[in-house]
Amino acid sequence: MALLTVKELSFAYPRQEPVFNKIGFSVQPGEILALLGPNGVGKSTLLRCLLGLTPAISGSISLADQQIKQLTRRQIAQQIAYVPQDYQVNSNLTVSDFLITARAPYLGPFQVPREKDQQLVETLLKRFNLDQLKDHPLSSLSGGQQQLVTIIKALVQEPQILILDEPMAALDLNRQQVVLTLLKSLATTGMAIILTTHLPDHVFMLDSTVGLFMPGGKLLVGNSEQLMTKENLETVYQTPLSLTYLPELHRYTCQLII
Amino acid sequence: MTSKQRLNCPFLVGLIILAILAVIALASGRIMISPVEILTAFLHPGDDPAISNILITIRLPRILGAIIIGAALAASGCAFQSIFHNPLVSPDILGVSYGAAVGAAFAILASFSIWATQFFAFTGGVIAVLLTIAIASFIKQRGTLILVLAGIVVSGFMQAGIGLLKYIADPDSQLPSIVYWQLGSLAKIDFTSLLAVMPMLISGAVILTLLRWHLTILSLGDQVANTEGINVKQERLLLVLAGTLLTAGAVCISGNIGWIGLVIPHIARSIVGDDNRYALPFSAICGAIFLLFVDTLARTLSAGEIPLSILTGFIGAPLFVYILLKKQVRL
Numbered sequence A: 001m002a003l004l005t006v007k008e009l010s011f012a013y014p015r016q017e018p019v020f021n022k023i024g025f026s027v028q029p030g031e032i033l034a035l036l037g038p039n040g041v042g043k044s045t046l047l048r049c050l051l052g053l054t055p056a057i058s059g060s061i062s063l064a065d066q067q068i069k070q071l072t073r074r075q076i077a078q079q080i081a082y083v084p085q086d087y088q089v090n091s092n093l094t095v096s097d098f099l100i101t102a103r104a105p106y107l108g109p110f111q112v113p114r115e116k117d118q119q120l121v122e123t124l125l126k127r128f129n130l131d132q133l134k135d136h137p138l139s140s141l142s143g144g145q146q147q148l149v150t151i152i153k154a155l156v157q158e159p160q161i162l163i164l165d166e167p168m169a170a171l172d173l174n175r176q177q178v179v180l181t182l183l184k185s186l187a188t189t190g191m192a193i194i195l196t197t198h199l200p201d202h203v204f205m206l207d208s209t210v211g212l213f214m215p216g217g218k219l220l221v222g223n224s225e226q227l228m229t230k231e232n233l234e235t236v237y238q239t240p241l242s243l244t245y246l247p248e249l250h251r252y253t254c255q256l257i258i
Numbered sequence B: 001m002t003s004k005q006r007l008n009c010p011f012l013v014g015l016i017i018l019a020i021l022a023v024i025a026l027a028s029g030r031i032m033i034s035p036v037e038i039l040t041a042f043l044h045p046g047d048d049p050a051i052s053n054i055l056i057t058i059r060l061p062r063i064l065g066a067i068i069i070g071a072a073l074a075a076s077g078c079a080f081q082s083i084f085h086n087p088l089v090s091p092d093i094l095g096v097s098y099g100a101a102v103g104a105a106f107a108i109l110a111s112f113s114i115w116a117t118q119f120f121a122f123t124g125g126v127i128a129v130l131l132t133i134a135i136a137s138f139i140k141q142r143g144t145l146i147l148v149l150a151g152i153v154v155s156g157f158m159q160a161g162i163g164l165l166k167y168i169a170d171p172d173s174q175l176p177s178i179v180y181w182q183l184g185s186l187a188k189i190d191f192t193s194l195l196a197v198m199p200m201l202i203s204g205a206v207i208l209t210l211l212r213w214h215l216t217i218l219s220l221g222d223q224v225a226n227t228e229g230i231n232v233k234q235e236r237l238l239l240v241l242a243g244t245l246l247t248a249g250a251v252c253i254s255g256n257i258g259w260i261g262l263v264i265p266h267i268a269r270s271i272v273g274d275d276n277r278y279a280l281p282f283s284a285i286c287g288a289i290f291l292l293f294v295d296t297l298a299r300t301l302s303a304g305e306i307p308l309s310i311l312t313g314f315i316g317a318p319l320f321v322y323i324l325l326k327k328q329v330r331l
Helices: A043-050 A073-079 A095-106 A115-127 A143-156 A173-188 A200-206 A230-237 B003-027 B035-043 B049-083 B096-109 B114-138 B144-168 B175-183 B191-210 B212-218 B222-227 B232-254 B260-272 B276-300 B308-327
Strands: A004-012 A018-027 A032-036 A058-063 A080-083 A161-165 A192-197 A209-214 A218-223 A241-246 A251-256
Touching: A004 A043, A018 A043, A018 A058, A018 A209, A018 A218, A032 A043, A032 A173, A032 A200, A043 A161, A043 A192, A073 A080, A073 A095, A080 A143, A080 B222, A095 A115, A095 A143, A095 B212, A115 A143, A143 A161, A143 A173, A161 A173, A173 A192, A173 A200, A200 A251, A209 A230, A230 A241, B003 B035, B003 B049, B003 B260, B003 B276, B035 B049, B049 B191, B049 B212, B049 B232, B049 B260, B049 B276, B096 B114, B096 B144, B096 B175, B096 B232, B114 B144, B114 B191, B114 B232, B144 B175, B175 B308, B191 B212, B191 B232, B191 B276, B212 B222, B212 B232, B212 B276, B222 B232, B260 B276, B260 B308, B276 B308
Parallel strands: A032 A192, A032 A209, A080 A161, A161 A192
Antiparallel strands: A004 A018, A004 A058, A209 A218, A241 A251
């Protein structure tokens, strides 16, 4: 059964053209869905709708077989974790105290984290070779480290669905490699992943399902081999593009024609 | 030493300092009383009724009052800073203290009981903080300064309200009591007034203590708190009410004592870190130490009593400048 099902979802700001209009898709366990579209097309808005943070004007979103509208924030948080775009951590919490906040969905409102929550945090920090940063204040980390810590926080939440808004935007090539590899390996454990990106190549690298924001508020969702054509991508970005097959990498690459 | 053990140390040191300071405060005053005499007076109150009277009915309630009010104001400030994820706010800056003072002054003018005074102080505080939040949300700009500006507006309005109440108050019987609220003093505290505000202070403290970890999550911003499963609106309202209970309870018996709610939480966090599991209780301990220290100075430095806000201002204002410079608060 699909972990997440979106049916006929529409969203518009008051007195404006719809941002997206009657879109639909579903996400299975272990599936990666990458959303592509130009700036301001509504990628982040769609993610916020999926999280139940922004109400859509019509249509439905279900987690497993339950409508998201009928779930509490706590129930949603037990299933979906979110990594916001360019999250500025304006806090002096230590890395460990920051990460452990993600256990909140599993604890009562008056409970504080238990020993096993702390252990989970430490295991994950070790896995990413960040255990030496455990007691460092967040504000002392570099942008790339903060982004990685924010992704680890989402994993501390033990979600079935991981939603990331432009996770690669602030990262150098090395860290992009780390995150892309991580996302692929998380998918093999059965976690569903939804992300937005500005780089069509990320879709080829992840070999994922793709959602293309077409003009007129439509979303084309499907297999990347079928949808990632030169024509579709040029329609999405309204600019001439070149699509080339890289035999040594067994994938395509999409480049600007400059 | 694990990080948890490392955190126990400041708490222990804080409590020891508080205990030593309490003994010094008991001993100091117009009549100096030695620690041996203090011990005798508490163990055998009949031996020297004059000394026992000074210690138990005059100094002890005042010392307990300083500890409780200092802790309440600092904890309330720590909570407000986390609730609004804003290092520049405090019960004074949000207008809570002045709103509570208007309510209390009104109750005095109407010759209401101590219970009604508390009710009006709390209501005044809640109205003030809700007004501040409403004004800040109407100004559709983000940034830490908007809430501060809204608070200045509301505080100004509430101070005008106190001015009006003073203007219509009876200059012989009511005016002195109201003026007392503005300067802040612990001189009139006795066991009766302390006991009367305890239900209010305890309920505020219990709510904050129970929700102290969620307070940390709220300090990361609404979006993070929401996606970590917290009902932000509901919990924030509950926490604002709890912070207001603490401030209003303190204002009822001590008047307006500024700066503690703003400065002390920063000092506490610089020692135990930002996580409110530790920062909230440690702020309370630091606030208790600070107010007990200041109040002991206030009643021993000169023959007359120095109003507390004068001393907290002289100490608090330069400390706050230092914090602003050191922490490089983002405005």
